[in-house]
Amino acid sequence: MRGNKTLLIVVVVIVLLLLVAVGGIFLLQTPSVEEPEGEETPMAEYVPSDFTEIVVSSQNIPMGMLINIEDFAVELQAWPNDYLPRQHYTNLSEVDGKYARMNIPLGMPVMPNMLTTGADTLSMPGSAASFFSPSNRVAYAIPMDTQGAVAWAIKPGDRVDVIAAIKMISVDPEFQSPYPINFLALPSSDEAIDEEIIRGEYITGRFETFPNDQSALIYATSTIEQIIVQLTVQDAIVWHIGLWEDTDLPAGPAPAPAPAQPENDEGGAPNIMGGMQQQQTTDEPIIIEEPYRDVEPITLLVTREDAMILKYLLEMGADLDFVLRPSGFQDMVIQPQPVWSRYLIDKYQYPETLGNLPVAPQPIRVPLTVPPLETPPPD
Numbered sequence: 001m002r003g004n005k006t007l008l009i010v011v012v013v014i015v016l017l018l019l020v021a022v023g024g025i026f027l028l029q030t031p032s033v034e035e036p037e038g039e040e041t042p043m044a045e046y047v048p049s050d051f052t053e054i055v056v057s058s059q060n061i062p063m064g065m066l067i068n069i070e071d072f073a074v075e076l077q078a079w080p081n082d083y084l085p086r087q088h089y090t091n092l093s094e095v096d097g098k099y100a101r102m103n104i105p106l107g108m109p110v111m112p113n114m115l116t117t118g119a120d121t122l123s124m125p126g127s128a129a130s131f132f133s134p135s136n137r138v139a140y141a142i143p144m145d146t147q148g149a150v151a152w153a154i155k156p157g158d159r160v161d162v163i164a165a166i167k168m169i170s171v172d173p174e175f176q177s178p179y180p181i182n183f184l185a186l187p188s189s190d191e192a193i194d195e196e197i198i199r200g201e202y203i204t205g206r207f208e209t210f211p212n213d214q215s216a217l218i219y220a221t222s223t224i225e226q227i228i229v230q231l232t233v234q235d236a237i238v239w240h241i242g243l244w245e246d247t248d249l250p251a252g253p254a255p256a257p258a259p260a261q262p263e264n265d266e267g268g269a270p271n272i273m274g275g276m277q278q279q280q281t282t283d284e285p286i287i288i289e290e291p292y293r294d295v296e297p298i299t300l301l302v303t304r305e306d307a308m309i310l311k312y313l314l315e316m317g318a319d320l321d322f323v324l325r326p327s328g329f330q331d332m333v334i335q336p337q338p339v340w341s342r343y344l345i346d347k348y349q350y351p352e353t354l355g356n357l358p359v360a361p362q363p364i365r366v367p368l369t370v371p372p373l374e375t376p377p378p379d
Helices: 002-029 304-315 341-348
Strands: 051-057 074-080 138-145 159-168 181-184 199-202 206-209 215-218 226-231 236-241 295-302 319-324
Touching: 138 304, 138 319, 159 304, 295 304, 304 319
Parallel strands: none
Antiparallel strands: 051 074, 138 295, 159 226, 159 236, 159 319, 181 199, 206 215, 236 295
């Protein structure tokens, strides 16, 4: 009997140990929840403040890229006011036509220190003129006067066509030299050489016989130079006007501070009306816009072929003028006929003969020119 009781006690102990182990495992797997002693206020969810639409990059913008709103490189996006950048843009037009000073990743708010214009790219790596778009163009500068620059109505970003006026003269087809042409007479071996008759000028003309049977050579003493005007380089982009060293407009001196005035009891300076006058100070410089000179270098963005055409026209002494394209008419190329005396006679029905004699146009007066701006004498 005693042995049975001992066995029963052992079984009961083993069962109790198993129950304790199972209970411990259950407690370990069940998270403990402490009941609040009192009424606890539930955690408030974060509710963002009002939103403001700011300019955000809608694509990865590389450094030096020209930002055009037509290319959808930027967009307006609602941004929480609590997380607004200290400086930001709220209008797409504020960034249109500017260049990326750095790489701007997708979704990044566009801030003023990320952008630059053609005037302040001098502080960026490389030359200022290398930050432009499209990449299939090159920058080329040509001198232009007031009349040719549309009375300085053109501004950076405008698109212009270039018209060129050149003179055509008659030349010998073999030597490509104007008339008259020099000649050297070669005497026969039995003739004496006379320096006065063996050298001379070859004069072109025609032989005619007068009524008295006298033969004569009819030749011209002068020729008329034909002026040809043609539209050459088209859709060139005005990149800059003036020298690149003077891109920034000259800033005048800061305004002189107002003289000190006695303060009243409230700390303000009384004005003549007896009210409070707030002393205003500003760090903004006064911008003084100077007029363009009569002749300024104009930097154009053109194709490489157009740059060579402009170079040739400049070297040959052609008279160049700009014509301003209307906004929105880019990449449109039209090649009209060249304008010269024959064109005007045919188009406007000028008479071809006067008194049964052929005619040729002659200038009436010297073309008008705009006088240069008066410059103040040096100090």
